[in-house]
Amino acid sequence: DADVTQTPRNRITKTGKRIMLECSQTKGHDRMYWYRQDPGLGLRLIYYSFDVKDINKGEISDGYSVSRQAQAKFSLSLESAIPNQTALYFCATSDTWGNTIYFGEGSWLTVV
Amino acid sequence: KNQVEQSPQSLIILEGKNCTLQCNYTVSPFSNLRWYKQDTGRGPVSLTIMTFSENTKSNGRYTATLDADTKQSSLHITASQLSDSASYICVISLGNNNDMRFGAGTRLTVKP
Numbered sequence: 001d002a003d004v005t006q007t008p009r010n011r012i013t014k015t016g017k018r019i020m021l022e023c024s025q026t027k028g029h030d031r032m033y034w035y036r037q038d039p040g041l042g043l044r045l046i047y048y049s050f051d052v053k054d055i056n057k058g059e060i061s062d063g064y065s066v067s068r069q070a071q072a073k074f075s076l077s078l079e080s081a082i083p084n085q086t087a088l089y090f091c092a093t094s095d096t097w098g099n100t101i102y103f104g105e106g107s108w109l110t111v112v
Numbered sequence: 113k114n115q116v117e118q119s120p121q122s123l124i125i126l127e128g129k130n131c132t133l134q135c136n137y138t139v140s141p142f143s144n145l146r147w148y149k150q151d152t153g154r155g156p157v158s159l160t161i162m163t164f165s166e167n168t169k170s171n172g173r174y175t176a177t178l179d180a181d182t183k184q185s186s187l188h189i190t191a192s193q194l195s196d197s198a199s200y201i202c203v204i205s206l207g208n209n210n211d212m213r214f215g216a217g218t219r220l221t222v223k224p
C-alpha cells in the first residue's frame with residue numbers, strides 16, 4: 001500500500017460545484033501538506049498542518065479550505081470550483097523535522 | 113519571478129550518456145536543498161537532501177552539488193537509463209522546513 005493515498009485520482013467537475021480531495025497517510029507523521037502543480041510552474045503550497053489542531057495557510061490558499069480530521073487524514077475542499085483551479089493536486093507528509101517529504105500520487109482536477 | 117530557477121527546461125539525451133541539470137536560487141534564509149524525481153503522473157520522490165554545509169551528496173548514479181555562496185546546485189546523472197526519463201525538481205527549504213520553494217523542474221528524456 002502507498003504511504004500517502006489520495007482520492008479521487010481524477011475528477012471533472014463543473015464551475016460552482018463543491019469538491020473535496022481526500023488524503024490519508026500511513027507514515028505516522030504529524031505534518032501534512034496540500035500542493036498544487038501547474039504546467040511550467042513549481043509546486044505551490046495551498047495549506048499545511050503540523051498536527052490535528054494546527055492549520056496554516058500557504059502561498060495560494062484563496063478559494064480553498066482544509067480539514068485535518070485525524071493525524072492520518074487531511075482533506076482539501078474547493079467551496080465553489082472555478083476553471084483556473086484546474087490543476088494537479090498533491091498531498092504530502094513529513095516527520096517533525098521535515099527532512100523528507102513523501103508525496104501522494106496526485107489528483108487531477110478539471111473544472112469545466 | 114520564480115525564486116528557484118532550473119535549467120534547461122527540457123533535455124533529451126541518449127541512453128548511457130551523462131547529463132547535468134542546474135538549479136539557481138535567490139531565496140533565504142537557506143535551510144536545505146533537495147532534488148526530487150517526478151515520473152509522469154506520479155508524485156515526486158526524494159533523491160538527495162543537502163544542508164548549506166554540504167557540497168556534494170550522491171545517491172547511486174545521481175550526484176548533487178551545492179555552492180551556497182553562489183546559490184547554485186546541480187544534479188549530475190551518470191550512465192543514463194531509460195527509466196531516468198522524468199522531471200527533476202529542485203526544492204529549497206527555508207527556516208523551519210515547512211516553507212519550501214519549488215523549481216518548475218527539468219524534463220529529461222532518455223532515448224535508446
